[in-house]
Amino acid sequence: MVPPKQQPFRSLSPAVWRASTVVFDSLDEFARRKERQPDGYSYGVTGTPTARELERQIAALEGAAHCVVTPSGQSALLTSLMGFVRAGDHLLISAACYTPMKILAEKWLINFGVHVEYYPPTMGAEIETYLRPNTKMICLESPGTITMEMQDVPAITAVARRHGVMTMMDNTWASPLAFKPLQHGVDLSIEAATKVLGGHSDLLLGAISMNDYSYYEVLRETQSVFGQQTSPDDCFLVLRGLKTLKVRFAAQGATTINIAEQLELHPLVQTVLLPALPSDAGHDIWKRDFSGTGCLFSVILTPAPDEAYAAFFDALRVFSIGASSGGVDSLAAFYPAALQAERLFAFTDQPVVRLSIGLEDVDELMADLHNGLHAFEKVLNRTGCITWGL
Numbered sequence: 001m002v003p004p005k006q007q008p009f010r011s012l013s014p015a016v017w018r019a020s021t022v023v024f025d026s027l028d029e030f031a032r033r034k035e036r037q038p039d040g041y042s043y044g045v046t047g048t049p050t051a052r053e054l055e056r057q058i059a060a061l062e063g064a065a066h067c068v069v070t071p072s073g074q075s076a077l078l079t080s081l082m083g084f085v086r087a088g089d090h091l092l093i094s095a096a097c098y099t100p101m102k103i104l105a106e107k108w109l110i111n112f113g114v115h116v117e118y119y120p121p122t123m124g125a126e127i128e129t130y131l132r133p134n135t136k137m138i139c140l141e142s143p144g145t146i147t148m149e150m151q152d153v154p155a156i157t158a159v160a161r162r163h164g165v166m167t168m169m170d171n172t173w174a175s176p177l178a179f180k181p182l183q184h185g186v187d188l189s190i191e192a193a194t195k196v197l198g199g200h201s202d203l204l205l206g207a208i209s210m211n212d213y214s215y216y217e218v219l220r221e222t223q224s225v226f227g228q229q230t231s232p233d234d235c236f237l238v239l240r241g242l243k244t245l246k247v248r249f250a251a252q253g254a255t256t257i258n259i260a261e262q263l264e265l266h267p268l269v270q271t272v273l274l275p276a277l278p279s280d281a282g283h284d285i286w287k288r289d290f291s292g293t294g295c296l297f298s299v300i301l302t303p304a305p306d307e308a309y310a311a312f313f314d315a316l317r318v319f320s321i322g323a324s325s326g327g328v329d330s331l332a333a334f335y336p337a338a339l340q341a342e343r344l345f346a347f348t349d350q351p352v353v354r355l356s357i358g359l360e361d362v363d364e365l366m367a368d369l370h371n372g373l374h375a376f377e378k379v380l381n382r383t384g385c386i387t388w389g390l
């Protein structure tokens with residue numbers, strides 16, 4: 001019989017390697033430890049084998065040569081900007097990009113001497129008119145956060161490449177399963193792995209994927225110099241999430257379309273903002289470039305006082321109230337009219353209800369939304385607004 005210590009250990013799950021300090025076999029190896037970057041191990045902040053395994057798997061999904069993981073989606077956006085944008089550069093950001101990234105640009109980058117400008121999120125090749133000799137990078141997100149505008153990504157990246165301008169895209173909505181930004185000319189593909197890649201609303205993690213090795217070197221250094229170590233435990237949880245990503249994504253996408261189609265027919269619903277619906281303004285681009293739908297979409301209801309929205313949210317029992325997406329539990333969030341009114345190039349000045357669809361039963365979710373809409377209608381009746389007799 002083989003003694004226990006000689007038996008090989010094999011498991012289906014990756015090991016969780018924790019380390020601040022990496023140790024070396026010789027002084028020579030120690031002295032040359034920095035040469036191990038951007039791939040290897042020199043100190044805990046640049047990652048352990050658990051992080052590398054996650055980077056390898058995300059890069060494979062993205063069709064990328066390299067990936068750098070960071071402690072959150074926002075930190076992936078931050079790392080991409082801090083890695084490449086310098087004082088005097090012009091930075092173009094889609095007006096529908098994730099708000100904290102815009103705050104980072106407006107409150108920090110502007111004070112570092114960066115010229116920040118927003119462009120209309122539905123703009124395609126016409127983005128050329130926004131370029132300046134010092135334009136360094138264009139930030140895309142398609143569909144846009146909250147209002148779901150689709151961007152013509154290949155048209156924008158073709159212009160950018162012609163002018164030697166870098167592009168980065170927040171691809172969180174689609175995930176690499178439905179859209180691979182690098183195949184459409186984007187330089188840096190960003191995922192908030194916090195969302196559907198992790199899938200269970202219990203961690204924060206970001207990923208930047210790319211093909212260019214020199215970008216990879218810059219981003220590994222930026223990630224580590226900014227002290228952005230990603231917890232190996234969180235890397236492990238995302239690795240576990242990836243094992244079920246395809247089935248979750250497909251199931252949540254199917255339920256999303258089902259619910260969105262039902263809501264479109266509801267008399268209290270004015271507009272459903274989901275590019276996978278033929279009625280959506282961005283549907284043609286979605287159909288051309290995307291192979292699936294994310295589980296996040298927005299709804300504009302019939303004009304009503306804020307009180308009616310409060311009643312809607314109070315009535316929800318299956319949906320939890322929260323601003324996130326991609327998890328197995330459904331969420332509902334509210335974005336008041338003022339937010340749209342103050343956003344540049346917004347197409348609506350009405351409140352937006354945003355839903356992230358999880359893995360619950362579709363009938364259960366619809367019943368919950370009907371309860372919410374019923375409560376919404378009651379307030380409309382009480383305040384003398386139109387009633388639909390639901």
Ligand SMILES: Cc1ncc(COP(=O)(O)O)c(C=O)c1O
Nearest residue numbers: 072073074098172192194204205
């Ligand atoms: C589109 C998008 N990008 C980035 C982020 C940031 O991700 P994290 O919460 O991991 O910082 C979010 C989070 O809500 C998001 O929705």
